[in-house]
Amino acid sequence: xxxxxxxxxWIAASIVAVIAGIxxxxxxxRGETFAAHAIPNGAFAGAAGAFLLGVNVIWGLAIFAVxxxxxxxxxxxxxxxxxxxxxxxxxxxGVGALFVSWSTEYAxxxxxxxFGEVYGVSxxxxxxxxxxxxxxxxAIGLAFRRLMLTSAMPEVAEARGVSVRGTEIYxxxxxxxxxxxxxxxxxxxxxxxxxxxPAAAARSVTARPGLALALSVxxxxxxxxxxIALSYRTNWPLGFFVGIGGALFYLIGLAARQLGGxxxxxxx
Amino acid sequence: xxxxxWWPVTSxxxxxxxxxxxxxxxxxxxxxxxxxxxxxxFAGHSLADIATTGGAAAFLIGVSQFWGxxxxxxxxxxxxxxxGVQRRRGRxxxxxxxxxxxxxxxxxxxxxxxxxxxxxxxxxxxxxGSIFVVSPDTVPGIIAAGVVTLIAVALLGRRLLLTAISPDxxxxxxxxxRLTGVFFLMALAATVSLSAIAIGAVLSTAxxxxxxxxxxxxxxxxxxxxxxxxxxxxxxTWLSIWLAYESYYWPPYGHGWPVSFFVVALVLAGxxxxxxxxxxxxxPPRSPHEGVECSxx
Numbered sequence: 065x066x067x068x069x070x071x072x073x074w075i076a077a078s079i080v081a082v083i084a085g086i087x088x089x090x091x092x093x094r095g096e097t098f099a100a101h102a103i104p105n106g107a108f109a110g111a112a113g114a115f116l117l118g119v120n121v122i123w124g125l126a127i128f129a130v131x132x133x134x135x136x137x138x139x140x141x142x143x144x145x146x147x148x149x150x151x152x153x154x155x156x157x158g159v160g161a162l163f164v165s166w167s168t169e170y171a172x173x174x175x176x177x178x179f180g181e182v183y184g185v186s187x188x189x190x191x192x193x194x195x196x197x198x199x200x201x202x203a204i205g206l207a208f209r210r211l212m213l214t215s216a217m218p219e220v221a222e223a224r225g226v227s228v229r230g231t232e233i234y235x236x237x238x239x240x241x242x243x244x245x246x247x248x249x250x251x252x253x254x255x256x257x258x259x260x261x262p263a264a265a266a267r268s269v270t271a272r273p274g275l276a277l278a279l280s281v282x283x284x285x286x287x288x289x290x291x292i293a294l295s296y297r298t299n300w301p302l303g304f305f306v307g308i309g310g311a312l313f314y315l316i317g318l319a320a321r322q323l324g325g326x327x328x329x330x331x332x
Numbered sequence: 333x334x335x336x337x338w339w340p341v342t343s344x345x346x347x348x349x350x351x352x353x354x355x356x357x358x359x360x361x362x363x364x365x366x367x368x369x370x371x372x373x374f375a376g377h378s379l380a381d382i383a384t385t386g387g388a389a390a391f392l393i394g395v396s397q398f399w400g401x402x403x404x405x406x407x408x409x410x411x412x413x414x415x416g417v418q419r420r421r422g423r424x425x426x427x428x429x430x431x432x433x434x435x436x437x438x439x440x441x442x443x444x445x446x447x448x449x450x451x452x453x454x455x456x457x458x459x460x461g462s463i464f465v466v467s468p469d470t471v472p473g474i475i476a477a478g479v480v481t482l483i484a485v486a487l488l489g490r491r492l493l494l495t496a497i498s499p500d501x502x503x504x505x506x507x508x509x510r511l512t513g514v515f516f517l518m519a520l521a522a523t524v525s526l527s528a529i530a531i532g533a534v535l536s537t538a539x540x541x542x543x544x545x546x547x548x549x550x551x552x553x554x555x556x557x558x559x560x561x562x563x564x565x566x567x568x569t570w571l572s573i574w575l576a577y578e579s580y581y582w583p584p585y586g587h588g589w590p591v592s593f594f595v596v597a598l599v600l601a602g603x604x605x606x607x608x609x610x611x612x613x614x615x616p617p618r619s620p621h622e623g624v625e626c627s628x629x
Binding site: 092095097098100101105144146147149150151153154155157158159161162164165179251253254256257260261264267300301302303304305306307308309310311314318 | 368371372373374376377378381415424425427428429430431432433434435436437438439440442443532534535537538540541542545588589590592593595596597599600603
């Protein structure tokens with residue numbers, strides 16, 4: 065279970081979990097849940113395009129993810145945010161549907177891009193994931209105060225000369241580049257589960273940002289490790305365990321808050 | 333292939349497609365206006381994605397996808413309500429958590445389904461839809477679901493608008509805001525399962541949000557917006573079915589282009605055109621007492 069190809073799986077999945085825990089925390093804090101869903105999901109369409117052109121899938125994922133982030137960020141201030149996110153998402157998926165219809169052999173690979181194919185991660189694939197993960201963590205670390213300020217008090221941030229919109233686009237691009245790297249491992253649909261479940265659970269337990277961030281990463285790691293082990297034993301798809309795990313931890317977090325509730329102001 | 337170039341409707345599957353597409357487009361157009369006004373586009377999209385789970389389960393046990401979409405959508409909307417979709421602040425997170433869990437089950441059901449039949453084609457017709465292969469047996473169910481949803485919304489339309497625009501005012505007038513919210517989510521789930529059959533689960537958001545957002549940019553009266561949205565959605569869907577039919581003659585030869593691609597393209601073109609039509613100006617929010625109006629989407 066820990067040898068050979070599985071060793072790469074454990075390493076790659078752990079890096080993915082750390083990235084998901086961190087970016088997910090800010091996505092939940094900033095109310096960008098829908099964007100967190102739309103960007104990896106839409107990036108999947110880019111993978112279909114890359115497959116059609118015969119180039120590396122990573123390029124298709126990266127281009128579509130960043131384009132999606134720019135689209136959501138740029139149009140988001142002009143119209144209702146959720147409408148723009150929804151339309152950007154369907155545009156990418158519509159193009160993806162077209163690509164898929166053109167290439168009949170793609171279906172098999174598309175399934176793994178949507179739902180993940182964590183087994184048989186080669187060591188060539190571990191390094192780019194580690195690299196992009198490091199870049200994403202550094203990028204978020206550099207802008208940590210700014211991200212916190214624009215999330216918690218946008219008006220104060222504006223008054224201090226911090227561009228709220230600029231910060232949003234910055235965050236969306238970091239999230240896009242991080243998620244595009246991880247899509248081949250955990251899949252477009254479940255990257256989202258791994259981002260939102262742990263972060264939402266952590267936020268429902270504590271209101272302190274540092275602690276919540278650490279907790280979010282920890283929960284993401286636990287879910288990932290448990291899921292790999294269970295998936296290895298049962299042969300059921302990894303995505304199932306990740307999806308259920310995220311929801312379960314959130315419910316546990318809610319229950320914990322109900323029990324210890326009145327001590328703290330609510331921070332839903 | 334029979335029929336002239338402008339009237340290709342000589343085959344049964346195309347007639348069924350036009351009928352189902354039409355019902356889906358009208359229902360989505362109408363419900364879409366409410367979901368854009370209530371800023372529940374994410375909920376609409378999530379219900380569609382979760383409906384995939386139902387579609388996969390239906391595939392597994394061998395019944396029509398439509399019933400899977402419908403039942404799972406309604407179950408998920410109840411779940412979202414329980415977790416706390418009614419609070420504006422936590423709504424996206426509650427929606428996201430239910431979506432994440434639902435997708436997990438979708439992965440499992442699709443996996444079990446492909447284990448049994450060793451085909452991956454099913455994931456595709458569930459996710460991206462294939463309107464030309466809908467079984468005519470499902471049509472009465474689809475018509476019934478569309479009609480029930482529309483009647484329910486017609487009866488409760490004023491209440492839905494009021495709770496969308498001013499929950500406090502609604503509460504003061506004795507409207508049960510929470511119940512209205514649950515009811516709306518259920519209607520949304522039914523609508524989404526209709527359009528999921530027509531253009532696929534993941535793209536049903538296009539029909540739900542696109543025409544409605546466009547209509548709300550063109551007109552500020554909700555009633556007019558509903559009419560524009562329904563007509564626009566219907567036109568986009570029928571035109572897409574025609575284009576998809578014609579696309580058999582386009583490169584790459586031998587593959588039709590998917591209907592869902594055309595729907596997305598037309599709907600987005602409409603939305604972008606609405607920007608060109610009237611420059612956006614800041615509209616101060618009006619009191620609902622002056623007649624219900626709404627800001628552009």
